[in-house]
Amino acid sequence: MSDFTSGFWPIYISVITLVSIIGTWVFLKSQTTKKFAPGEKAELMEHTWDGDLRDLNNPLPRWWLGLFYGTMIFALGYLALWPGLGNFAGLLGWTSRGEYQAEVKAAEAKFQPMYAKYMQEDIATVAADPNARAIGKHLFLTYCSQCHGSDAQGAKGFPNLTDNDWLYGGDPETIKATITNGRTAMMPAWGDTLGAEKVRQVANYVLSLSGRKHDAALAAAGKTVFAENCAACHMPDGTGMKAMGAPNLTDKVWLYGGSEATIIETISKGRNGVMPAMTQTLGTTSNKEAKLHLLAAYVYGLSQQK
Ligand code: HEC
Ligand code: HEC
DSSP, X not given: OXXXXXXXXXXXXXXXXXXXXXXXXXXXXHHSOOOOOTTOOOEEEEEEETTTEEEEEOOOOHHXXXXXXXXXXXXXXXXXXXXXXXXXXXTTOOOHHHHHHHHHHHHHHHHHHHHHHHHHSOHHHHHTOHHHHHHHHHHHHHHTHHHHOTTSOOBTTBOOSSSSOOSSOOSHHHHHHHHHHOEEOOBOOOHHHHHHHHHHHHHHHHHHHTTOOOOHHHHHHHHHHHHHHTHHHHOTTXXXXXXXXXXXXXXXXXXXXXXXXXXXXXXXXXXXXXXXXXXXXXXXXXXXXXXXXXXXXXXXXXXXXX
16 A cells, blocks of 8 residues: 555554554453352442442443454454555455456456457447447447537537538548547648738638628639638638548538638637547557447447438
């Protein structure tokens, strides 16, 4: 046990514990050694109360003494077998960590065959299995819901995983790669490079791509700005590039928002959405590969429902 800050406290605690147990024993013994000779009566103590209430010095009942010694023997036995006396680990070598690890091992052994079965199936097949989806949902609620929401519909900056619109791609293998290795989006900040006026122009052009209300003159000017600066990632027609995670700007799905103000903010300041690599988050947890497989299947299944 490394919970103690100095070598003094374990000894201090052990001494107090042992001295109180042994002290109690000695005290009890010293008070109960008197035996009656045949015929001898209990001695009458000096005081008498309330006229006739007498105080006799009878030996303590045996059953009561036995119980008392029993508790002390129990305490000593317990302290010998389990941790309790300062740094002494106990003869059984029990630790709460060891108990936890044994439980994890047992659970692993129990679930291993089931996980192994799913590992052999491809993601689409696993996604169609209701039991696998139930496990996947549990995993999702544990590891993903804080960002993507418990219904997986996301929030501003956190993509909706239930629609059929994908930043990186919605085929099983791409989903699995996204979850396993994570993604970091690189949308550069254009505010300084372009200046406010050009940012407004290109923002209006972006609005026009999805048929939103826009200023036609600004959008016309923005078309060239877009072709020069944005097409490399968002493609000349604005439909995006999955390899980069550059969103399609021609549809009605917005990761950060489709108002003019938000689009201007996105373009000026840039955006760097980060999807953490789950292979790290899951770390050394048991059945990590199978969990990634089941998560991928769950996410894939979400978008296949409609
Ligand atoms: C810390 C927040 C966070 C957590 C936790 C998280 N994600 Fe993400 N995830 C994101 C962000 C942000 C993105 C978008 C990245 C970007 O902007 O390019 C993303 C993107 C994705 C994508 C890509 C969507 C697309 O359109 O291509 C998938 C799939 C995904 N996450 C699944 C998961 C799963 C499954 C989990 C749990 C195992 C998870 N995420 C946990 C933040 C998170
Ligand atoms: C280097 C590649 C790259 C270039 C160049 C680039 N973008 Fe992006 N853009 C991205 C990526 C990647 C994202 C997604 C950011 C994220 O997920 O956090 C993005 C996101 C956006 C969004 C947010 C869309 C939404 O759904 O909320 C808009 C709007 C946008 N870009 C417009 C532009 C404009 C306009 C330009 C040119 C001035 C531009 N981008 C240039 C890569 C690029």
